[in-house]
Amino acid sequence: MLEQMGKNAKSASRVLGRLSTKEKNEALNNIAKELMLQRDKILAANAEDIKKAKDNGISDVMIDRLMLNDKRIESMCSAIGELIALDDPVGEVISMTKRPNGLLIGQKRVPLGVVAIIFESRPNVSVDAATICLKTSNAVILRGGKEAINSNIALSEAMRDALEKSGLPRDAVQLIHDTNRETATKLMRLNKYVDVLIPRGGAGLIRAVVDNANVPVIETGVGNCHVFIDESADIDMAVKIVDNAKTQRPSVCNAIENLLVHESIAEKALPPVYERLKEHSVEIRGCEKTRAVIKDAKPATDEDYYTEFLDYILAVKVVSGVDEAIEHINKYGSGHSEAIITESYKNSQKFLELIDAAAVYVNASTRFTDGGEFGLGAEMGISTQKLHARGPMGLCAMTSTKFIIYGDGQTR
Amino acid sequence: MLEQMGKNAKSASRVLGRLSTKEKNEALNNIAKELMLQRDKILAANAEDIKKAKDNGISDVMIDRLMLNDKRIESMCSAIGELIALDDPVGEVISMTKRPNGLLIGQKRVPLGVVAIIFESRPNVSVDAATICLKTSNAVILRGGKEAINSNIALSEAMRDALEKSGLPRDAVQLIHDTNRETATKLMRLNKYVDVLIPRGGAGLIRAVVDNANVPVIETGVGNCHVFIDESADIDMAVKIVDNAKTQRPSVCNAIENLLVHESIAEKALPPVYERLKEHSVEIRGCEKTRAVIKDAKPATDEDYYTEFLDYILAVKVVSGVDEAIEHINKYGSGHSEAIITESYKNSQKFLELIDAAAVYVNASTRFTDGGEFGLGAEMGISTQKLHARGPMGLCAMTSTKFIIYGDGQTR
Numbered sequence: 001m002l003e004q005m006g007k008n009a010k011s012a013s014r015v016l017g018r019l020s021t022k023e024k025n026e027a028l029n030n031i032a033k034e035l036m037l038q039r040d041k042i043l044a045a046n047a048e049d050i051k052k053a054k055d056n057g058i059s060d061v062m063i064d065r066l067m068l069n070d071k072r073i074e075s076m077c078s079a080i081g082e083l084i085a086l087d088d089p090v091g092e093v094i095s096m097t098k099r100p101n102g103l104l105i106g107q108k109r110v111p112l113g114v115v116a117i118i119f120e121s122r123p124n125v126s127v128d129a130a131t132i133c134l135k136t137s138n139a140v141i142l143r144g145g146k147e148a149i150n151s152n153i154a155l156s157e158a159m160r161d162a163l164e165k166s167g168l169p170r171d172a173v174q175l176i177h178d179t180n181r182e183t184a185t186k187l188m189r190l191n192k193y194v195d196v197l198i199p200r201g202g203a204g205l206i207r208a209v210v211d212n213a214n215v216p217v218i219e220t221g222v223g224n225c226h227v228f229i230d231e232s233a234d235i236d237m238a239v240k241i242v243d244n245a246k247t248q249r250p251s252v253c254n255a256i257e258n259l260l261v262h263e264s265i266a267e268k269a270l271p272p273v274y275e276r277l278k279e280h281s282v283e284i285r286g287c288e289k290t291r292a293v294i295k296d297a298k299p300a301t302d303e304d305y306y307t308e309f310l311d312y313i314l315a316v317k318v319v320s321g322v323d324e325a326i327e328h329i330n331k332y333g334s335g336h337s338e339a340i341i342t343e344s345y346k347n348s349q350k351f352l353e354l355i356d357a358a359a360v361y362v363n364a365s366t367r368f369t370d371g372g373e374f375g376l377g378a379e380m381g382i383s384t385q386k387l388h389a390r391g392p393m394g395l396c397a398m399t400s401t402k403f404i405i406y407g408d409g410q411t412r
Numbered sequence: 413m414l415e416q417m418g419k420n421a422k423s424a425s426r427v428l429g430r431l432s433t434k435e436k437n438e439a440l441n442n443i444a445k446e447l448m449l450q451r452d453k454i455l456a457a458n459a460e461d462i463k464k465a466k467d468n469g470i471s472d473v474m475i476d477r478l479m480l481n482d483k484r485i486e487s488m489c490s491a492i493g494e495l496i497a498l499d500d501p502v503g504e505v506i507s508m509t510k511r512p513n514g515l516l517i518g519q520k521r522v523p524l525g526v527v528a529i530i531f532e533s534r535p536n537v538s539v540d541a542a543t544i545c546l547k548t549s550n551a552v553i554l555r556g557g558k559e560a561i562n563s564n565i566a567l568s569e570a571m572r573d574a575l576e577k578s579g580l581p582r583d584a585v586q587l588i589h590d591t592n593r594e595t596a597t598k599l600m601r602l603n604k605y606v607d608v609l610i611p612r613g614g615a616g617l618i619r620a621v622v623d624n625a626n627v628p629v630i631e632t633g634v635g636n637c638h639v640f641i642d643e644s645a646d647i648d649m650a651v652k653i654v655d656n657a658k659t660q661r662p663s664v665c666n667a668i669e670n671l672l673v674h675e676s677i678a679e680k681a682l683p684p685v686y687e688r689l690k691e692h693s694v695e696i697r698g699c700e701k702t703r704a705v706i707k708d709a710k711p712a713t714d715e716d717y718y719t720e721f722l723d724y725i726l727a728v729k730v731v732s733g734v735d736e737a738i739e740h741i742n743k744y745g746s747g748h749s750e751a752i753i754t755e756s757y758k759n760s761q762k763f764l765e766l767i768d769a770a771a772v773y774v775n776a777s778t779r780f781t782d783g784g785e786f787g788l789g790a791e792m793g794i795s796t797q798k799l800h801a802r803g804p805m806g807l808c809a810m811t812s813t814k815f816i817i818y819g820d821g822q823t824r
Contacts, residue, residue: 014742018766097787103776105786112798113768191622195798210603211626216799237821244823330426352816354430356525364515364819373824374517374815375509386524386607386812387628388800400798403786404764407776409649411656412785 001178002186005141006193008171009114013139015169017111021088027166028084028131032077034162035127038154039073045154046123053147061251065121066148076127079378083135086377089396090137093404104406109399111137113195116187118143118209120201123151129200130159130173132378136398139172141194143187145201146179153177188213195400196388200381203308218388218397220381223253223336224308225366228260228325228351229269230342237363238341239272244365245339247280251310253382254337254359254369258305259316260325266318267293282312289318305332322347326354333357335384337366358384358391413590414598417553418605420583421526425551427581429523433500439578440496440543444489446574447539450566451485457566458535465559473663477533478560488539491790495547498789501808502549505816516818521811523549525607528599530555530621532613535563541610542571542585544790548810551584553606555599557613558591565589600625607812608800612793615720630800630809632793635665635748636720637778640672640737640763641681642754649775650753651684656777657751659692663722665794666749666771666781670717671728672737678730679705694724701730717744734759738766745769747796749778770796770803 016024035042046068053063089109096106115138119125126142133140144152156175164170176183188197191214198218199209206219227245229238245256261269270293274284284290285304286297297316304315305328319325322340329338339361340351348362359369369392371379376394383389389397428436447454458480465475501521508518527550531537538554545552556564568587576582588595600609603626610630611621618631639657641650657668673681682705686696696702697716698709709728716727717740731737734752741750751773752763760774771781781804783791788806795801801809 014766017768099785099787103780110768214623216797217628218799234821240821240823248824354426356426356429356522357814359815359817361817362819364817364822365824367824368515368817368822369815373511375511385628387630390812391815400802402769403771403781403803405771405773405776405780407774409646409652410776410780411652412660412777412779 002176002183002190005174005176006114006190009139009141009174010193012169012172013111013113013137016134016137016139016172019137019168024088024135024137025084027163027168028080028134030162030166031131031134031159032080034158034165035073035077035155038158038161039070042073042151042154042158043068045150048150049148058147062121062147066123066151068123068151072124076124079128080131083131083378086135086395088135089399094401101410102408103410106404107401108404109396110402112398112400114139114141114193115398116141116143116190116194116197116215118184118187118197118199118201118205120145120205121147123148123155125200126152126155126175127159128378129380130156132380132395132398134172135378136395138398141174141176141187143176143184144179149177149179184208185212188215191215198381218381218383218393219385220383221253222308222334222384223255224258224306224332224334225254225256225337226258226260226329226333227256227339227341227366228319228322228329229262229265230322230340230344230347231262231264232343232347233262233265233269233341234343235265235269235272238269239276241339241341241363241365242273243276245367246277246282246314247312248367250312253308254366255310256366257307257309257313257315258332259314260319260328261290261316263289263318263320266290270294270316277314280312282314284314284316286316287318290316308334322350326351330354330356336382337361337369339364339366358382414588414595414602417586417588418526418602421551421553421586422605424581424584425523425525425549428546428549428551428584431549431580435578436500436547436549437496439575439580440492440546442574442578443543443546443571444492446570446577447485447489447567450570450573451482454485454563454566454570455480457562460562461560470559474533474559478535478563480535480563484536488536491540492543495543495790498547498807500547501811506813513822514820515822518816519813520816521808522814524810524812526551526553526605527810528553528555528602528606528609528627530596530599530609530611530613530617532557532617533559535560535567537612538564538567538587539571540790541792542568544792544807544810546584547790548807550810553586553588553599555588555596556591561589561591596620597624600627603627610793630793630795630805631797632795633665634720634746634796635667636670636718636744636746637666637668637749638670638672638741638745639668639751639753639778640731640734640741641674641677642734642752642756642759643674643676644755644759645674645677645681645753646755647677647681647684650681651688653751653753653775653777654685655688657779658689658694658726659724660779662724666778667722668778669719669721669725669727670744671726672731672740673702673728674737675701675730675732678702682706682728689726692724694726696726696728698728699730702728720746734762738763742766742768748794749773749781751776751778770794
């Protein structure tokens with residue numbers, strides 16, 4: 001069955017590859033309309049998922065992730081509107097040079113082909129991912145979690161209806177209805193048809209994909225992020241940034257899990273930071289030097305420094321300076337987003353240069369690592385690998401290139 | 413042991429990441445000097461490999477691939493000279509924008525980190541790959557074939573000596589001395605340390621890597637390439653291009669394996685093409701319509717159209733026009749290099765647009781798909797996948813990017 005879905009996706013991708021930007025935007029517009037048209041059906045399907053989740057005693061946070069309502073469907077549609085307004089990268093010729101032998105050699109952006117997405121809980125990912133793929137002429141195979149299966153079916157069928165109404169193949173968007181583990185594993189190994197697989201979810205999912213896939217993968221999401229308060233930091237700024245990076249939305253990948261503080265400023269900086277974090281009942285797990293200043297901090301284990309809590313918990317360490325901070329971050333971090341708060345030019349440059357991460361900040365919150373905030377428009381996820389795309393992935397990350405060569409009889 | 417090599421490579425890569433272009437070029441220059449200095453030792457090691465190969469009855473073609481001599485060592489050194497002259501992509505800021513909130517967001521080229529190469533027979537790959545990695549501040553782990561192990565040890569030890577003389581860590585270049593299958597498989601799964609694995613060799617090696625790796629892979633090399641002679645083709649040009657693409661060097665990936673001919677020109681074009689190919693004793697395997705024109709062509713099987721012969725064999729098929737040609741190529745081809753010979757503007761555009769391959773040519777030989785010919789300077793291989801790099805990979809393909817963000821206290 002998956003083999004057949006792969007084949008259908010590949011053949012749909014050939015059709016998508018020939019569309020003009022205008023045709024793709026019309027289809028996107030039809031998808032937005034169809035989601036509004038089928039809204040009741042979608043909400044009814046989502047209500048089933050919610051009921052099942054409650055029966056299974058799933059946490060309120062998870063239920064909130066699963067939930068659709070009028071506002072959330074409207075916000076999917078307005079995201080589609082924003083996507084329509086973005087430039088289409090497909091077909092852009094990014095270089096063209098004439099060689100001494102007269103060959104004219106260009107490099108042109110082309111679709112990736114077939115994109116597979118394995119994602120957890122949030123059903124809006126199916127619409128986000130499918131519409132970004134359509135905009136970039138890629139066919140998509142979606143494999144969502146079992147908790148959201150009814151919602152995902154309703155959303156994908158609405159999108160497929162809209163594709164059909166636009167004269168496009170329904171199979172440009174396909175959802176795997178069978179949510180057992182086997183279908184996910186098969187999808188990871190469908191390299192005859194799938195050009196790239198993007199897992200969106202927790203560390204366990206991403207690890208499973210990396211270990212099992214034979215299709216090219218873009219790793220996303222795991223964020224064990226740090227703020228380092230340097231000796232020369234403006235303490236008010238540090239308090240504001242640490243608070244924002246930790247508490248504005250602790251469940252997301254660009255929130256911080258760790259705070260490093262220069263030893264010469266620890267006694268001055270830690271108390272006001274702690275006072276502010278207490279307002280959100282943030283639990284502090286600190287090294288010995290931290291606990292000498294923050295009396296009610298729990299002791300931090302080595303494991304804590306490796307952990308993405310995604311919760312109101314912060315691991316804190318006092319360090320001897322920017323060099324130890326950099327070393328610590330490159331050892332324990334996941335290469336996502338890292339920030340230094342400093343007034344030192346030299347240390348800011350050193351940190352930007354030597355931290356090995358997708359996004360490195362001076363005097364700003366790590367929470368900005370996001371396609372929208374970076375001005376990319378839509379976002380397909382945040383890559384934490386170095387190949388192909390690193391950091392927030394916009395439309396260009398969903399394309400490949402090909403060389404096009406104009407000759408007049410050249411041989412070698 | 414591999415775990416330790418990975419660790420050493422990662423730590424060497426941090427040192428390489430801090431080097432200036434000048435320091436890297438000096439080290440490259442020292443490598444070239446050291447190869448000349450240790451030439452006798454290298455040639456003696458190579459002689460051992462050659463002797464063993466002859467004892468094992470290995471073919472002359474393979475022995476030629478394995479062989480080093482003064483000229484080949486000099487040519488390695490002159491390639492290093494060319495590499496020194498190339499621009500260093502590392503550190504280049506490729507975009508910088510100011511966001512409405514005042515954040516200045518740039519994207520900067522950075523090294524990949526640790527690059528692993530698994531390659532077969534030709535020992536010069538170890539020097540090519542290691543020096544390209546050094547130029548782009550990447551540490552490299554080499555795993556060559558057992559036939560060339562003595563040569564590879566001699567070459568890598570010379571390079572490590574040169575690194576040490578340059579004040580750099582020897583482990584910036586490491587060779588796996590144990591050439592059993594297990595070390596290759598372990599290397600493919602060393603994702604804690606290896607940022608990208610590039611297999612260079614035959615289809616079997618590449619398949620094994622794709623199936624087993626959990627590190628990001630760049631597939632290279634397999635080329636099942638075609639020339640299509642369209643109805644309006646200049647027949648002299650077609651003869652010249654087919655001859656060049658097939659016979660100038662049949663053992664390489666950008667040589668053609670297939671010829672497609674428009675049915676309305678088959679009777680005029682096939683005889684002179686065949687006459688020319690006969691000079692190189694090329695065996696023709698054709699469809700029925702081909703065999704009606706070329707009487708001594710053997711019948712082609714479906715399997716033949718899928719095969720990369722790397723030999724003086726050409727599969728030929730008469731097609732109804734450009735649409736069938738495109739469909740055939742997209743089905744049977746490996747997405748490497750494809751050419752159309754035509755005087756039709758419309759068909760040239762269609763072919764360039766719809767062929768799904770790394771390099772698509774109008775009126776030129778597929779043999780130009782090469783880093784040097786494309787003006788990239790050095791080449792790390794030819795990618796046939798769509799992720800990260802497609803086609804010949806120059807220095808930029810050996811880099812990643814990171815976002816650098818300059819703020820003054822921004823929070824979200």
